[in-house]
Amino acid sequence: MTELARTRPETFFSDRFSVTSGLMERVLGGSLIGKVDDADIYLEYRINEELVLEEGIVKKASRHVSQGAGVRAQAGTRTGYAHTDEISIKNLEEAARQARAIADRSGASGTLALPSRGRPHDLYTLAEQPIAADLARKLDLLRRIDAETRAADPRVKQVIASMASEEVVMLIATASGWTVGDVRPLTRLNVTAIAEEGGKREIGSYGGGGRVTFDFFSEEGRWRRFASEAARQAVLKLGAVAAPAGSMTVVFGPGWPGILLHEAIGHGLEGDFNRKGTSAFAGRMGQKVASELVTVVDDGTIPNRRGSLNVDDEGTPTGRTVLIENGILTGYMQDRLNARLMGMKPTGNGRRESYAYAPMPRMTNTFMLAGQDDPADILRSVKHGLYAVTFGGGQVDITNGKFVFSASEAYLVEDGRVTAPVKGATLIGNGPEALTHVSRVGRDLQLDEGVGTCGKDGQSVPVGVGLPTIRIDGITVGGTAV
Template sequence: MTFTDPRSLLYRQLDPAEALALTRDTLSACDDGELYMQFIASEAFGFDDGRLKTADYSRDAGFGLRGVSGEMTGFAHANEISAAAIRRAGETLKLLDPAAQGMSPPPKPTNRHLYTDASPLDAVPFEAKVKLLEEIDRVARARDPRVAQVSATLLASWSVVEIVRADGFVATDVRPLVRLNVSIVAEQNGRRETGSFGMGGRKLYDDLFAPDAWNEAIDHALSQALVNLDSVDAPAGEMTVLLGPGWPGVLLHEAVGHGLEGDFNRKGTSAFSGRIGERVGAPGVTVVDDGSIAARRGSLSIDDEGTPTQENVLIEDGVLKGYMQDRLNARLMGVPATGNGRRESYAHAPMPRMTNTFMRGGNDDPAELLSRIKNGIYAKSFGGGQVDIVSGKFVFSCTEAYKVEDGKLGAPIKGATLIGDGPTVLTRVTGIGNDMALDHGVGVCGKGGQSVPAGVGQPTLLVEGLTVGGTA
């Protein structure tokens, strides 16, 4: 079904004027807050072992009502958008202390649209989606006799949100999101290894259904699996590490990005707290969070408080310039909101979150950076990782990595982990490639029990003195 007016999905039991009146009434004694209404439709197809295993479709709608007074937040939500439900939610906010300052000024309005309003779910018939997954499975298996298993998933969502404030501010955003993932298991001489690759963004399915796109996903996943079939045990110890461009920026996201979010710094619990204006990285290290890049997975025309997203330079030439802010932390820290107030859904309150976080490129030739390494590793792709926000310490596992000896790539290695801390790793960057790339659109960021889509990126980076945890 195609809807000509997405807002009609939010106002089936509630008139827009009544929504504004209810918001004014329930938030009248608050410093800040909003009524956040959302409709979301999503689908997920999973193809495995030569057949369609899952085909899920869901629809949901609801609201979250938030009131803020000082540092206190009152929040209630329901999966029913009606005047009665909103009035009941408003009872929660009576527990807040009355506002001392009055309602904070609204976000700056914008008519900018970074992606289409159309729904990816409606544009392609069910049969075509299943046929694509079947074709991916067939082509991947035919590509190499060592392919033992193929898994492919296709996911999409279409979300309509409206943000209503007591001061009369109203903002609407319609958000598409698609993703394709291919995973391949290769087998040789009784040994099995896996490779995977994904792509997506805030767009329709068109790009993912193009043969060049899904063939690229097969090629990358198969190449990684075959490389890992020949992998040897990873070395261990402190050594020079060359990080590849694009997706390896997930290390930057975890090790540095979370530590630059406003709530951790307001509370003094980040390794970067109170360090604005200080050198925190090597010269040339510039880290940016930018939610305003068209059609990117982590982008938003407006954040989940109605603030337009923007380019935020967090670290410039190694010097800390600022943090990512939602409205609450920005107000308490006396700085502007940066468009980083994000929430998983209407059932969650917003908090400072990353959008697309990356390091800008430098002037070094990646081949020349490789030639500098006497003994180290080249980390081309990463899997999961963990970070401690207070210390910045991280542990990341490599899904594709190689030994480097005398400036040349050697054998692929298995079981390599990178261990370090965010503030230190930035100071040990000794080379920044001229090949900055963003990831292909598959990132998911978790924080405080909430998950949101996010983007990462970086150029090839040469880092001295990282600890490599290996299997040798």
């Protein structure tokens, strides 16, 4: 609601729940100081709104409010976490007692970790919060998208247009008296089209968003593009041929195919898996893990992006971490716990789904820097292979490094020419090896439209990815055409 716009988190929680920074310090000091290595209190208030239009009818209009507080105490490698959905000093004290129980079971160093003091960024101050925009305007936009998608092609028989918006007010107080808050808008528009022809049916989906206003969707012809892309993909797939099976050269288009990086190397470079030695990348810092054409960064500081944050969920300002530089492994993504245990600096990657979870190292916006090549030249260089431009979800086994992700729009490449569209197929590779086979990197870096959600240990967080056109020589394509 508009009441949250330009809210100062400290004022918000003290007005609404009578929980002030001073009182939180008292809770932390009273129960926790001297017995733990690190501790914090996280307060969160969240409003979600979801609108779904199907067959021109509003199928879902819902609004959800959730609020709560999490108290964390850490000693050595141990974490105690307690959360409650009633924000009050009494409950915070009880949660702090439960969290401290862990400290009582261990020998903490007794020296408090330094807080990550630093100026929060200002990446998404908006003229109007997306959740505050007029509902009638939102529903009207969804109706226009429905009409536009149907008009795009007579074979489009079903359209689902949806918009999800949220606003999160968070405040974090650390044991050493540092308090920092953030107000986070987020919105996403999605269009799904189902096309039918001659008894065959196919689905196409497109969307985007970010930490942006509702008007973002009307800028640069965005919603019309989402609508026409969803229709185009659905219709295109009606004529798709069986995907090839086996190892081959694959050219990845720019933008969302950056999910390759997220799965192939991103998760494997999160601090927790490397501290525990359970990642296929563990102990490989300074080694060559990719072709020298490859530089990959994780950057949480890009204005208005879905994966960006002014501060992470531990109060550390986000940063730009170079993960791979010219093929050499140079960085891990860290939260406070793993940074402390590994003797490294927190990188602003400590994230959590909500107050119900303790943070862990997560990605923000992960992308490969642009190279020199003309994308058209890259395609022309392929004798026989696959050109993959849109992907669904992916997954990785951190320990053996095997990753998969599913191409939802892909074409055969024959003698340098893009030919028939192929059915969806899963691509599978080995993280520490796949990027060593990158032989061409385009100059056309694009970030995705703002649709990514990453899951880890049951926690989902919004993320971004990006990629220029690249060519990988030898990745397994899981089609059916032998």
